[in-house]
Amino acid sequence: MTTNPLPQSPLLDATGVAKNYGAVAALRNASLSVLPGEVHALMGANGAGKSTLVKILTGAIKADAGRILIRGQQLDVRTPAAARRAGLLPVYQEPSLIPDLDVLSNLRLTGTPVEPFRAWVRELGIPDLDIRETARHVPLAILRVLDLARALAVEPDVLLLDEMTAALPANLAEKVLEVVRRQGDAGRSVIFISHRFVEISALCDRATVLRDGATVGVVDIEPGIEERIVEMMLGTRIEKTRVAARAANEGAVAGDGRPRLSVRNLQLGTKLNDVSFDLANGEVAGVFALEGQGQDELFAALAGSIRPTGGSIDVDGAPVKFSHPSDAIQAGIAYVPGDRAEALAMQRSVRENIALPFSAAPRKWGPIRMRREQVVVSGAIGRLQIDTRAQGEVQRLSGGNQQKVTIARWIAANARTILCFDPTRGIDVGTKQEIYKLLRELAGQGKSVLFYTSEMEEVQRVCDRVIVIFGGRVVDTFPVEDADEAALMRAAYGLPRGARADVGILAEVKPGSSAEAAS
């Protein structure tokens, strides 16, 4: 059973990998073969087992079955440290810097050379990193980039990136893609997990597709292949409906025409400066911004998590002051954070997580009406198609399914306004469609949605209107018809409207070639 060492013999070759968690089979029969110098996409719907495979390949968990060859040899990779020695370096889906150590200590801990690291960090678009900053205080997106730079600095033979770009704003994501492609050019291999077809087409040579824990195909990436990949990924679950954004002026604004949410001159330290906008009933308003332009603070202020230092917020025409998220919830405003770790009680069941807001107020501390709750919760689960095979504990759900739970909660609670902060981060194409549809449906029911996204595509897909934020200010607001990528990008960089995006790796992807556009 020896593989013939041909010139193009695989650098990494895994076959028949299986992993069970109790009754849940995370992987049943996965295989993956990566050639030297290739950027290899690993694709699959949420819960297909991608992350599990990465963890197995890098020794973070032990497989129940399967054979893994590295450079044709069967190495015993039992710990991440051993994987490192074998030249395999992962960036996991969750940040793995030690939160209480500063960046420098994190480097020392892993024996990462500092200068190459710094060089990579600069290359990845962060010119002014303070290396003595405690990891806990570094924003999530930067943390992801640091994770990557740390891996790059030791020049691994195989780099495994698990949804590296999911939490990144467009500008950083673009840098990452550039760097990753150059890895391939330099003869090193990369395993790249992403749910974004644009990235896959721009970057990858081949793709391995997983479905329900088994490899269902390996394809070369070429124009038009996306259709086939989606088919393989989803099996019978193919959705071909295009969610169209509402045409301008279609559907009347519900009620008396008063805006649902009206923000005036909102001020928050140095982060938000004079932000004003309205959110109407029955509207999905997109917020688009590069990393760190104040969008986090805006959402937090609207959600009652932090108190603005100035300005006013009106709900249904009445001024409100939120001192706690429960005030916002009382006013019918629910917040779905981008980081699911922030939103979920990981050791509790899906049901309890969804039903959590029902018990929040002291007057609801009494006995729970279980049957009523069951109905409401399963309604929400069905609506988001959450895969609940491992529903006893949310932490056992795949990343994407966890994300869905955070939204399902507010569907169940029937919130009138939902603030979604990058809700499709790390969600597979099929589900994304579901979520788009869901948001539109909510709007159709007269609810309103404020929707921050790091993907331009989505703006065009679901929003009625886009609010672009730059440097803590609203720099532009335009209807969705005008929101092409160039316009969005320019606005996001604080440039005047009507110029073209002609820089960056994504500019090379011809518009309309992505699977999402076709599906």
Place this chain on the structure above:
Amino acid sequence: AGKYTIGISNTVQGNGWREEMICAMKAQALASGEVAKLNIAHRNTDAAGQLEDIRNLISAKVDAIVVNPADPAGIKAGLEEATKAGIVVVAVDQAVTEPSAYIISNNQEQYAYLGAKWLFQQMGGKGEVLYMRGAAGASADSDRDKGFKKALAEFPDVKVAQEVFTGWQQDQAKQQILSFLATGTPINGIWTSGIDNVIVDALVEQQAPMVPVVGADNAGFVGQLSSVKGLVGAAVTNPGSIGGAGVTLALQILDGKKPAQQTVLVEPQLWENATDEGKAKLKSVVDPSLSPEWPVSISIPDWTTYTKDQIIACKGPGE
């Protein structure tokens, strides 16, 4: 008002006997009229902690220190420093190894010997005894063990059915005796290290055969000796008022009346209810108004001068 400041160091808190000791010290200081201020270090700690307290008392420049030692040898260095600083040192309740210190102590070995001997006689010199000790590793407990073993040696037909450590805790002792009674092992007598009334309670509650019980002169137990039907038993005195005696001794020394001996031992007495004269004695000492954990011997003739009201008020000079 008096002229002296007296420091007190004690390392067990929340125990009835020790609380009575502290109150006796306060009452005696007040009754003597010679003490301006008491400086009391009273907490749960070990020998090293007591050394700290003693040194703090030296820093506070007290005239005398009355100490109930956590360990006879362990605080030698501190007591030596105190003597060097011109402070009179009196140890109460237990002896100390520091030669310059004066000692007025209950004789713990004798305490155990007296009670055990009486018990074994009651048992007719043979049978099984339940031996309920104090806290494992405490020096008072090992002194009492010596006395108990001495008596045991004199009665070769008496056997220890079971030896347990109560840790001087009421709840632990009660659980132990109940567990033991449940085994159905026959016994002929029970010796306790002063955790006594819960034992009698247990015998009554479980309707177990009444066997002779030896305890200390705690108010609760003394009361039981004259009220519980069928109970034969003896209380061996172990006065907490020894603290008051310690203050008296310290004041005498400060006033220049040194005692003839460095060590004064207060010998325990045994009050039993097996004889009529014993019963009469018990009647005269029984005191239901006291908390059951407090020893009834709230004073020591010749050594303490306060009244019962004074010790119960538990107020020192200046309070």
Place this chain on the structure above:
Amino acid sequence: MSRFLRNQGWVAGLFALLIFVFVVTKLIQPGYGSGDFGSLARAVLPYAFAVAAQTVVVIAGGIDLSVAAMMALTSVTAASMMNGASEEYALFVVPFVLAMGLVLGALNGVLIVVTRVPDIVVTLAMLFVLQGAALLVLGAPGGAAAEWLKASVIGTAPIPGLPDWADAWVPKALVLLVVCLCIVWIPLRRSRLGLSIYAIGSDELAAFRSGVPVARTRIVAYALSGLFAVMGGLSLTISTGIGAPIPGPYLLASVAAVVLGGVALGGGKGGLLGPIIAVFVLRLVRTDLTLLAIDPNVTAIIEGAIMVAVVMFGAFITIRGRPVGATP
């Protein structure tokens, strides 16, 4: 600067508090001098080692309930070995018990790693085991300590180049404490092992994924804790001249001082300096309470209130000082 305050502000604040309490002491008892400071240093000794032992494991994300029992066991072992033995024999006893502490501490760690039972239960079980062992070694307080050992904490250390008056404020006990702690702590802090200890306390999963040998690091942390606990046990034997099988009040005191010292009970944060200063503050407050001749029952109330108040204050300034938008 703001980062310094964020990282070291608590320790600096504690130090200021210590100075303040010291001034108060001087006001209460103007005669409070270098000799009294020496007493303080000696009183601090066992607490400081107990706290150091606790700090290491708390930083590693655990807790060690067996600290005081370990001190008792090593104290009786040392005292009974030195009983009736020659002065020189103690030269062997000290390294022997130190090694014993390392081994027993490592045993704690191994049991935690192998049984996968939570730290708090394993060390609670070990508390009973070690207490039992101490009782088997010595059924009642006893034993002895070598004279040279006893002398090692009495008096002051002549430090060359220091004027006599200053020398008087450098008690041997303090020197011993500083030397023992630094010998272990400073090299550790600078090593990758030290970082690993912080790492497993901060985020065990991330540490494992960063290639830290989690099990081995945890065992080492407990072994070091054992080592410090032995130093504490030895200091008990040295100061009292005996070994006592019943553990003193060092367990809860160590946990309290760890928290007062700014070490988070979840792990990963803090250092050794804070908890040690906290011990000094607590002991000095004890001195003040004695000097003031405060009703002993009230002192319990005061000590509890101080503990709560300091931590409350600390929590309060952290809440206030949290940068805007840090947790959106």
Place this chain on the structure above:
Amino acid sequence: MTDIATMPQPVSFGRRLKRFMADRPLIPLIILLIILVAILQVLRPGIVNERWIANTAKFAIPLAILAGCQTMTMLTGGIDLSVGTVATMSAFIMATQIVNQDPAVAFLLAMLPAVLIGFVNGIGVGVFRVHPLIMTLGTSLIGTGFLQVYQRTVIASGAKIPDFLNWLGIGLTYGFPNALFLFVPVAVLIVFMLNRTGFGRLLYAVGDNERAARLSGVRYWQVITALYVLSSLLAGITGLLYIGLIKAPSLSLAEPLVLPSVAAAVIGGTSIFGGRGGYTGTIVGALILTVLTTLLTILQMPEGGRRILFGFIVLFVTAAYLRIIEDR
């Protein structure tokens, strides 16, 4: 798809049994309890009789209620070390106030400090974010201090155990301890509360991820304050039950129950880090500890050996339990 080769093999009986137990963690715990009782019976044939069972229940009940306090607080990532002091205070105040007061008044007076301490704990932990260990340790010190001051004011009036507490503490009805009249409702209430009420849900949620709870509209301080008041109230009631059982009011009455109450909760499968556990396991945990204490009492061996054995058995029981229920 030819993935038959990697399909999981037909599940063996042992594996099925293990999975069965993992889904019902109470069963292995009860089996462990039965094993301990069997050992006891072998060592002392005839000991396991009706009377012994009643006695065991009597002692396990107060422990189990206090362990209930620990379970609830541990679910939120906290701990309540003040339960011992609170129980002691209630008991002591009840026994001394009943002498001159109406029973109802005495009862209210006895419950007052419990509510107060619980409230202070709750505010400290919930609003000021003091670590629960420090907060409850602090209030327990303060409470002890007040109790000692109080104690001196009532020395003269003496103490008395009211008859109804006596009945509750030691009485039997058809061979069943009357304490069950108190315990069964309390236990049912706690279990119901944890599983089927909004408040119970919040305890788990807050302990698991406080930020998530906050974003769902939960006000942390409300939950925590209610929790600690409830915990203190239960502790106070336990104190009354316990004084009826022990019948000797002392200033340290219930202190010895504190560490075992934590141990019972942990043995019963509650995580000290929060978010995981339940009360039924805790009850069995309390029974296991009580039986273990009996077992060791009747063993003829030196005290040191007994403690060593106790430690190892606790460790073994917990490790075995974890092995059985973890399904990996």
